[in-house]
Amino acid sequence: MPIGLLLITSIPTTIGVCEALSAQKKADAAAKEKVKFNLVVSVSLDGLDPVDCFCVLEGGNLWIDHPSFPVAGHKFTGYHFMYPSEAQQLGLVSTIADDPPMLNWIFVDEDSGMVRHGSRQDTLGGHTVGPWYWSDDEQWLTLESDSSSFIAVHVDKGWAIAWNKDARFTNGSEAQGRKWIPVMLKRRPILGMDSRYVKGANG
Numbered sequence: 001m002p003i004g005l006l007l008i009t010s011i012p013t014t015i016g017v018c019e020a021l022s023a024q025k026k027a028d029a030a031a032k033e034k035v036k037f038n039l040v041v042s043v044s045l046d047g048l049d050p051v052d053c054f055c056v057l058e059g060g061n062l063w064i065d066h067p068s069f070p071v072a073g074h075k076f077t078g079y080h081f082m083y084p085s086e087a088q089q090l091g092l093v094s095t096i097a098d099d100p101p102m103l104n105w106i107f108v109d110e111d112s113g114m115v116r117h118g119s120r121q122d123t124l125g126g127h128t129v130g131p132w133y134w135s136d137d138e139q140w141l142t143l144e145s146d147s148s149s150f151i152a153v154h155v156d157k158g159w160a161i162a163w164n165k166d167a168r169f170t171n172g173s174e175a176q177g178r179k180w181i182p183v184m185l186k187r188r189p190i191l192g193m194d195s196r197y198v199k200g201a202n203g
Contacts, residue, residue, distance in 0.1 A: 033080040033090065039141060040186045043152060045069055045159055055161065055185065057096050057104070060122075062115040062161040064183075069158040074098075077190065078106065080132060084120070089130035092141075105129065108143070108163045114153070115161040128163070134187060141185040154179040161185070 039055035039062075046068040056065045058073030065071045076094050083091030083105070092106040094117060104117040108128035116122070123129050133142045140147035143163060151169060152159040155178065162169065162180070169180055 036077060036079045036190045037187045038190060039076045039078075040188050041152070041161075041183045042186070043181070043183055045152070045181075057094060057117050060116050060118060061155070062106070062117065064152055064159045064161065066159060071158045083123075083129050085129075090132055091130045092132035106132070108165075113162045113164065113168050114155075115150070115163060128165075139186055141187055147184055148182070150183050150185055151180045152183045 040052050041055060041064050042050045042052050043064065043066070044050040045064070045066045048068075051067065053064050053066045055076045056063050056071050056073030057076060058071055062076065063071040063073055065073065065075075074096050078092055078094030080090050081093045083089050093103045094106055096102050096104045096117065105120060105123050106115065106117050107123045108114070109116050110126045110128065116127075128143070131144065133145065134140065135142055135147045141150075143149070144165075146165075149164045151162050151164045153162045153169070161183070164170065164180075164182070
């Protein structure tokens, strides 16, 4: 058979393989988005060595449950979910109770910069709802592709998470004299496996 004819007959097979690989990658990405995880912050808030603390939801805010500043909230147990809007941004949801297992959206308050949780109605009005994602090494939570702009702010009874976009807590009035420190939000998969090892993720 002429070489040219061999090349022509192999084209459909090549296209089919490429389409299959593309479909598999999309399926793998969708599976990763649905992996449930907790959020953990390694931080020192009392002058001692840093400790790993879970983030919890309580009263509309996302808090750090630190041994020296405990917060009796619901442990963040979330996953990524497409936010219903024309922008089609990847949002973030978390349970807010075990019984009944209700979900809230995670968003950044436009006025205060605090990371909050609430119903979809609560997210309206110019608040930042996404896109939420993860860092290249899949360890850290990102917002708008940024994992390094989260901070812990001392608020009343404890330390809450905020988003220091455009250095608003450095140069703006939101801090209002409150203490704050930079933090990173680590994704801890609940199934005991890193999302990098979801079947098919490595090729």
